[in-house]
Amino acid sequence: MADGISMNVRGLNKSMKRIRQVAPNVDRELDKMQEKSAHEFVAFAQGVAPVRTGDYRDSINAKRVTDTEVGATRSFSLGAVKAGSKVVSAWGIFADWIWHFLEFGTVDTAAQPHMLPLLRLLKKRVGGRMRRAVNKAVKDALKS
Template identity: 35%
Template sequence: MRAMPISARRALASATEKGADEIARMAETLAPEDTGDLVGSIAVTVGPKNTPAHSHPGGTRTVPEGAAAVTAGNGDVRYAHLVEFGTRKAPAQPFFWPAFRVLRKRSETRIKRAMTKAIKEEWNK
């Protein structure tokens, strides 16, 4: 990352954050709204920072520079994975991974376009 020009790093961060925001908004739309706590726990963490404790997928993680993570759950909402995948007594209500799967390609394309544009601009200086 440090070897990349600042303009390319900014383009990467901007495109990544925009894609993560779209995924988070769709996950919020798909999430069940019983109390609204689950919807309110869906967050975007832009690096370099840590994701919320007890978040799905994978708990607390350090998001590297130029990356973004979408998580559901936090210290108060520790059941996002149970809603997503269900339990023996409660059926699954997928919201997180469907949003990711629907918007993944779009986000990847946006990032590639932004990086290509930044590299071309840097090259032509």
């Protein structure tokens, strides 16, 4: 028996609106979780990134994404963030422009996948953290 909240991404805005009515601090909990997950992703990505001079590896970083950047940038986002979503906080993973050529290869060079396999590896962990953050916020709101 599951004890907690389950959300379908299709109704994310509607579900989050209802959750915010019960637990106003849910955005703060989700932001802490997203920041932790973003920095964890960066640490792993820098560890597995192809190194020639080290410039590319050092360019991989995480930063908070503003509303105007959601959907407009070419970054990895942690969680289900789409353009038009009512996002209070989102974190993106950014790297030099060359990441796409390294990830997928070119006509002359073989692919060296490192970002997408890592994203698939951490997807379940990040999803679990998101659920736990929402559950924690709701439980804290119901206590007080």
